[in-house]
Amino acid sequence: xxxxxxxxxxxxxxxxGLLAVLGGLYWLSGRLPKKWQExxxxxxxxxxxxxxxxxxxxxxxxxxxYLSLLDDNGKDFVGLSNFKTVFTxxxxxxxxxxSMTWVFVGTIFTTIVGLSVARFADGMRGEKAAKSAIxxxxxxxxxxxxxxxxxxxxxxPFEVGLLNSITKSxxxxxxxxxxDGDRIWLxxxxxxxxxxPATAPGFNTFLLIVIFIWASAGxxxxxxxxxxxxxxxxxxxxxxxxxATDRQAFYKVTLPYIRATIVTVAxxxxxxxxxxxDIVAATTGGRFGTSTIANEFYVTxxxxxxxxxGSALAVMIFILVIPVVVMNRQAQKRAEEMMGA
Amino acid sequence: xxxxxxxxxxxxxQLTSEAKRRRRKPLSTGEAxxxxxxxxxxxxxxYCLMFIWTVPTFGILVSSFRPEIDVKTSGWWxxxxxxxxxxxNYRRVLSSAPGDDNMAKFxxxxxxxxxxxxxxxxxxxxxxxxxxxxxxxxGRDWLFVAVVALxxxxxxxxxxPLLQLFTGGAHIGSVTIFPDLNLTGTYVxxxxxxxxxxxxxxxxxxxxxxxxxxxxxIEAARVDGAGHATTFVxxxxxxxxxxxxxxxxxxxxxxxxxxxxxxxxxGREKAPVTMKLAQVAGERGNAWHLLTAAGMVSMILxxxxxxALQRYFVRGLLAGAVKG
Numbered sequence: 001x002x003x004x005x006x007x008x009x010x011x012x013x014x015x016x017g018l019l020a021v022l023g024g025l026y027w028l029s030g031r032l033p034k035k036w037q038e039x040x041x042x043x044x045x046x047x048x049x050x051x052x053x054x055x056x057x058x059x060x061x062x063x064x065x066y067l068s069l070l071d072d073n074g075k076d077f078v079g080l081s082n083f084k085t086v087f088t089x090x091x092x093x094x095x096x097x098x099s100m101t102w103v104f105v106g107t108i109f110t111t112i113v114g115l116s117v118a119r120f121a122d123g124m125r126g127e128k129a130a131k132s133a134i135x136x137x138x139x140x141x142x143x144x145x146x147x148x149x150x151x152x153x154x155x156x157p158f159e160v161g162l163l164n165s166i167t168k169s170x171x172x173x174x175x176x177x178x179x180d181g182d183r184i185w186l187x188x189x190x191x192x193x194x195x196x197p198a199t200a201p202g203f204n205t206f207l208l209i210v211i212f213i214w215a216s217a218g219x220x221x222x223x224x225x226x227x228x229x230x231x232x233x234x235x236x237x238x239x240x241x242x243x244a245t246d247r248q249a250f251y252k253v254t255l256p257y258i259r260a261t262i263v264t265v266a267x268x269x270x271x272x273x274x275x276x277x278d279i280v281a282a283t284t285g286g287r288f289g290t291s292t293i294a295n296e297f298y299v300t301x302x303x304x305x306x307x308x309x310g311s312a313l314a315v316m317i318f319i320l321v322i323p324v325v326v327m328n329r330q331a332q333k334r335a336e337e338m339m340g341a
Numbered sequence: 342x343x344x345x346x347x348x349x350x351x352x353x354x355q356l357t358s359e360a361k362r363r364r365r366k367p368l369s370t371g372e373a374x375x376x377x378x379x380x381x382x383x384x385x386x387x388y389c390l391m392f393i394w395t396v397p398t399f400g401i402l403v404s405s406f407r408p409e410i411d412v413k414t415s416g417w418w419x420x421x422x423x424x425x426x427x428x429x430n431y432r433r434v435l436s437s438a439p440g441d442d443n444m445a446k447f448x449x450x451x452x453x454x455x456x457x458x459x460x461x462x463x464x465x466x467x468x469x470x471x472x473x474x475x476x477x478x479x480g481r482d483w484l485f486v487a488v489v490a491l492x493x494x495x496x497x498x499x500x501x502p503l504l505q506l507f508t509g510g511a512h513i514g515s516v517t518i519f520p521d522l523n524l525t526g527t528y529v530x531x532x533x534x535x536x537x538x539x540x541x542x543x544x545x546x547x548x549x550x551x552x553x554x555x556x557x558x559i560e561a562a563r564v565d566g567a568g569h570a571t572t573f574v575x576x577x578x579x580x581x582x583x584x585x586x587x588x589x590x591x592x593x594x595x596x597x598x599x600x601x602x603x604x605x606x607x608g609r610e611k612a613p614v615t616m617k618l619a620q621v622a623g624e625r626g627n628a629w630h631l632l633t634a635a636g637m638v639s640m641i642l643x644x645x646x647x648x649a650l651q652r653y654f655v656r657g658l659l660a661g662a663v664k665g
Contacts, residue, residue: 003453003611007528011457015464022468026570038477041569045472046484048465049540053491055519056537060502061494067501117390120383132651133391136398139647140640141598143615147622147636148397151404151417151629158629160416162400214394219658226659246380275495278600282619297497302605307501314497325493 068311082312114220135218146282155184260335405633430634451613458535466543474552526608550584587657614639
């Protein structure tokens with residue numbers, strides 16, 4: 001209770017103080033010569049946002065780039081050697097490949113699930129219920145999602161994991177695929193006798209990606225559904241008059257029409273996949289070869305205390321985001337041109 | 342090719358919009374069956390996905406009401422044949438007795454972290470959006486592009502230096518340009534982090550909305566002698582309520598569900614539920630019965646918010662994605 005009262009007082013004071021300062025500055029700007037007034041007042045409106053973003057985001061981001069060029073103690077300049085370490089150490093190289101897998105597998109399947117639900121539920125009885133069911137995981141925190149799936153994937157000493165119970169009931173399934181019902185799914189990298197090499201993502205990484213798909217599909221569904229409903233009826237109708245089946249109309253008319261939306265959603269999911277941290281941290285903590293770049297960043301910096309390498313990993317995420325955004329822009333432009341033509 | 346018709350679905354398709362119904366009517370002749378056949382696999386796919394998507398959450402919901410011994414020895418699906426209900430798990434995780442998890446306190450922490458962060462980020466962003474939309478100053482477009490570019494910066498890039506700023510201040514030589522405020526492990530530190538990291542998105546969304554408000558209204562206010570402050574308070578704020586609501590809910594979900602920022606800035610005492618939940622999972626990994634209840638406590642509010650305010654939330658999502 002004490003915390004709550006303290007927080008209420010602090011917030012009231014902070015907001016009051018902020019408004020008083022802004023009001024004062026606004027009044028002061030009114031005393032400036034006429035030609036400067038508009039500019040000065042604009043900056044009063046922008047001030048809190050700019051200060052917060054410069055102090056909290058821009059300067060720290062630039063400093064992280066600088067720190068990534070220093071050694072782990074932040075003392076000596078080492079050039080790009082931290083980045084070299086990322087790619088030459090087996091452990092960190094695996095995290096890069098794992099993140100790539102998150103991005104590709106996660107994005108492709110989330111998009112497919114989202115499109116399927118948006119398409120097939122459109123106009124269906126219980127459309128709303130269907131979309132809500134798919135969306136609920138999206139309202140849950142990724143930590144919560146990790147915990148929920150822990151109950152699916154867990155093995156001994158937890159004897160009643162859902163996945164084990166399913167695989168156990170399949171007759172003739174080999175133990176390497178969970179046939180004995182005693183598999184600890186998130187711990188084992190191999191599957192069905194095949195053991196992945198040390199630098200390739202294991203089967204457990206794919207199981208974590210399932211959680212990611214499960215959590216993001218609702219977002220994709222909502223956006224796709226709105227986009228599909230936005231396709232002009234006349235277009236679909238014209239295609240059908242020309243003899244197109246539902247299927248053909250979907251692939252030849254609807255999909256091209258909502259292309260820009262698909263690109264946007266895929267971009268958002270891709271960036272989400274690159275930043276994948278919560279799910280990994282809440283389930284395996286990155287052990288058993290499941291770490292991603294974002295998780296490795298946390299472990300390297302905050303568990304092992306290695307500033308240089310940690311910063312390099314954070315910059316890696318940024319470097320990987322840039323081409324995605326650029327590709328998104330280009331695809332977006334192409335889509336717009338197509339629509340214009 | 343015979344004209345496969347299409348709209349024929351009338352019988353089994355419940356179309357919500359009147360327009361759609363009208364479009365389909367003239368086409369729906371005797372061939373309704375072909376449509377219903379072609380969409381049956383589609384419906385089955387949707388039902389399967391619904392099932393897969395709901396089962397894991399449903400399992401933990403059921404488990405959270407089962408006694409410890411049941412949770413550990415029989416699958417939750419056996420509950421239907423052998424139902425037994427207890428609130429003991431919830432009592433344990435919410436209780437503040439020594440050795441218990443005291444989730445109630447961390448739930449409160451989540452509220453204390455989330456609500457001010459939402460109010461501050463949306464409020465500050467609305468101010469900036471007005472300047473970007475309706476005020477004239479040098480470099481306006483350039484500055485807005487810079488803000489949008491900040492959307493790309495992953496928050497991992499900013500965490501470490503911001504933490505250093507909170508614990509050690511900033512100095513150039515011997516000159517202190519930011520005092521050592523020791524903000525780690527305080528709500529203030531978490532608020533600042535959430536506001537700073539959330540602002541580019543909030544400004545992006547609100548600017549799109551505010552700049553699309555009718556020009557005539559704002560000009561009329563100006564002709565009547567209203568200054569920028571008056572226009573903002575009397576006109577922009579009330580007109581932006583729908584956008585504020587959508588964005589506010591979106592931010593609420595995002596901040597409530599955040600884990601990384603809390604992990605870095607909140608410390609154990611001010612931790613939100615997500616962080617506590619991860620802790621419970623890590624430290625008492627074998628207490629499955631408590632984990633279920635702790636998980637439900639952390640999810641209950643966002644799920645309720647989603648169901649109660651679905652419309653606004655979806656609108657917020659769309660605004661964020663369509664122009665992305």
